[in-house]
Amino acid sequence: MTFRYALCVMRLNELTIKEAQELMAKGEITSVELTKACLERIDEVNEKLNACLTVCKSEALREAEMADERRASGEVGELLGIPYIAKDNILTKGIRTTAASKILENYIAPYDATIIVRLKEAGAVLLAKANLDEFAHGASTENSAFGVTHNPYDLDRVAGGSSGGPAAAVAADMCIFALGTDTGGSIRCPASFCGITGLKPTYGRSSRFGLVAMTSSTDVPGPMTKTVVDAAIVQKFISGKDKYDSTTVDEKIDDYGSEIKKDIKGLKIGIPEEYFTEGLDKEVAELINRAIEKLTGLGVEFVKVSLPHTKYGVPVYYIITPSEVSSNLARHDGIRYGYSVHDGAKDLAEVYLKSRGQGFGPEAKRRIMLGTYALSAGYFDAYYLQAQKVRTKIKEEMDKELEKVDCLLTPTAPHVAFKIGEKAADPLQMYLEDIFVTGASLAGLPAISVPCGFANGMPAGFQLIGKRFDEKTLFRIGHNYQQATEWHKQKPNI
Amino acid sequence: MDYIDQLKEVDVTGIEPTAQVTGLVNAWREDVVEYCDTEIREAALSQAPEIEEHQVKVKRILE
Numbered sequence: 001m002t003f004r005y006a007l008c009v010m011r012l013n014e015l016t017i018k019e020a021q022e023l024m025a026k027g028e029i030t031s032v033e034l035t036k037a038c039l040e041r042i043d044e045v046n047e048k049l050n051a052c053l054t055v056c057k058s059e060a061l062r063e064a065e066m067a068d069e070r071r072a073s074g075e076v077g078e079l080l081g082i083p084y085i086a087k088d089n090i091l092t093k094g095i096r097t098t099a100a101s102k103i104l105e106n107y108i109a110p111y112d113a114t115i116i117v118r119l120k121e122a123g124a125v126l127l128a129k130a131n132l133d134e135f136a137h138g139a140s141t142e143n144s145a146f147g148v149t150h151n152p153y154d155l156d157r158v159a160g161g162s163s164g165g166p167a168a169a170v171a172a173d174m175c176i177f178a179l180g181t182d183t184g185g186s187i188r189c190p191a192s193f194c195g196i197t198g199l200k201p202t203y204g205r206s207s208r209f210g211l212v213a214m215t216s217s218t219d220v221p222g223p224m225t226k227t228v229v230d231a232a233i234v235q236k237f238i239s240g241k242d243k244y245d246s247t248t249v250d251e252k253i254d255d256y257g258s259e260i261k262k263d264i265k266g267l268k269i270g271i272p273e274e275y276f277t278e279g280l281d282k283e284v285a286e287l288i289n290r291a292i293e294k295l296t297g298l299g300v301e302f303v304k305v306s307l308p309h310t311k312y313g314v315p316v317y318y319i320i321t322p323s324e325v326s327s328n329l330a331r332h333d334g335i336r337y338g339y340s341v342h343d344g345a346k347d348l349a350e351v352y353l354k355s356r357g358q359g360f361g362p363e364a365k366r367r368i369m370l371g372t373y374a375l376s377a378g379y380f381d382a383y384y385l386q387a388q389k390v391r392t393k394i395k396e397e398m399d400k401e402l403e404k405v406d407c408l409l410t411p412t413a414p415h416v417a418f419k420i421g422e423k424a425a426d427p428l429q430m431y432l433e434d435i436f437v438t439g440a441s442l443a444g445l446p447a448i449s450v451p452c453g454f455a456n457g458m459p460a461g462f463q464l465i466g467k468r469f470d471e472k473t474l475f476r477i478g479h480n481y482q483q484a485t486e487w488h489k490q491k492p493n494i
Numbered sequence: 495m496d497y498i499d500q501l502k503e504v505d506v507t508g509i510e511p512t513a514q515v516t517g518l519v520n521a522w523r524e525d526v527v528e529y530c531d532t533e534i535r536e537a538a539l540s541q542a543p544e545i546e547e548h549q550v551k552v553k554r555i556l557e
């Protein structure tokens with residue numbers, strides 16, 4: 001009886017993957033009930049948050065019914081019947097994928113991304129496609145062609161970016177979990193701003209096939225969840241080699257479920273001094289220090305390490321990223337798919353110019369211009385090649401320091417979510433948002449953001465950066481921290 | 495550009511550029527035609543603004 005009572009108080013959409021799965025396994029709830037609760041919540045709050053761009057209600061209910069049938073026939077599975085939301089730069093067969101760009105406003109992919117296929121096979125239920133900065137270019141979702149996503153903790157503030165839609169949706173319980181993509185912080189920054197857990201896996205750990213390509217050498221999809229346990233569950237399903245993505249690595253996928261149960265006594269975490277200097281908000285620094293104290297209490301030993309090339313992360317990123325972006329966006333030409341000014345154009349060149357001129361937003365155009373400039377014959381050595389060499393130094397330096405410790409701990413972002421419009425006028429200010437997150441991206445290392453408290457009512461997270469393919473240690477530390485704290489259980493009042 | 499120019503102060507003598515981080519080498523496969531069913535083919539083609547005889551039509555390139 002007490003259990004039923006608890007269900008009445010707690011709405012189903014507020015459940016974690018683990019909780020929902022246990023209730024479905026016991027026959028207490030069905031996937032259809034869970035899916036309906038999420039869809040009702042989307043109806044209730046999406047107008048305020050603008051987190052979802054497309055809601056696929058009828059498809060979701062059909063998938064939920066199928067999941068219930070699979071369960072009735074004896075199937076079990078950790079994601080069977082669990083409703084989720086995917087960032088709208090992940091291709092979904094038959095359901096619109098816009099990348100939050102006018103140029104793909106009506107694009108319907110003829111196939112699913114590999115990670116969507118894997119979740120479908122596991123029986124997860126796709127509810128909606130979520131907002132992002134156009135083509136994932138940004139740290140605030142203000143670059144979306146379809147309007148900014150609002151932070152559930154304060155509607156006047158950004159949700160972070162570029163995966164702002166999925167982060168806001170998880171924080172506001174519009175779904176049980178979400179899929180994001182991270183190129184230079186795009187999962188971790190919004191996870192920190194919205195008070196949720198977000199993992200950027202090792203580059204090559206989860207398939208990029210079917211993502212709208214941004215920076216092919218750093219793009220990687222990962223889970224955005226309510227707990228570290230949930231992130232580990234989702235990551236298990238989306239990990240592994242994919243014959244359609246030749247950069248995926250055939251590396252052992254650890255049994256995260258049993259790894260995270262281990263305690264963390266005697267683990268050694270490095271604190272890179274370069275991440276605790278100018279620009280780090282005092283109150284956020286205080287939250288990070290308290291997280292360090294908490295982990296110390298759990299038996300972790302902290303040591304100082306030095307990553308002197310940290311400050312070059314952002315300039316390297318903003319050469320390499322626009323360079324790859326300018327090349328990857330060349331495919332949007334108004335010929336085969338997407339927005340096209342076809343009628344009335346006198347020749348092919350005019351189709352290209354008008355389709356791209358009208359279809360791309362300002363930030364995409366800025367990056368195409370920066371990228372083509374950095375790659376042009378006269379400047380290639382000075383910019384692109386130099387950036388790639390400095391990238392080598394950043395990568396080697398991080399790998400070397402990580403040999404001495406189990407992982408690194410840093411703030412995820414220098415401050416809490418900022419006001420909408422506060423930084424939009426100055427692209428360089430916006431680029432500097434990425435200061436603590438570009439390192440792991442350029443080096444291809446796994447990194448997780450875990451909520452660790454509130455400053456002025458807004459959530460903040462710490463970041464753990466791990467060794468290549470060592471997601472399990474990040475999960476283990478994050479889970480032990482969440483066992484000892486309540487920050488991940490806080491809910492916005494919306 | 496001034497901000498980006500700080501990269502020039504880093505000594506990169508003898509440093510190889512990093513284009514990828516996995517350490518993987520080329521993944522080859524046989525160059526064979528894979529069957530793609532009509533439904534997917536039509537779904538892909540239907541995204542183009544102008545189609546003629548199951549092919550995407552483009553404007554003239556030469557005068």
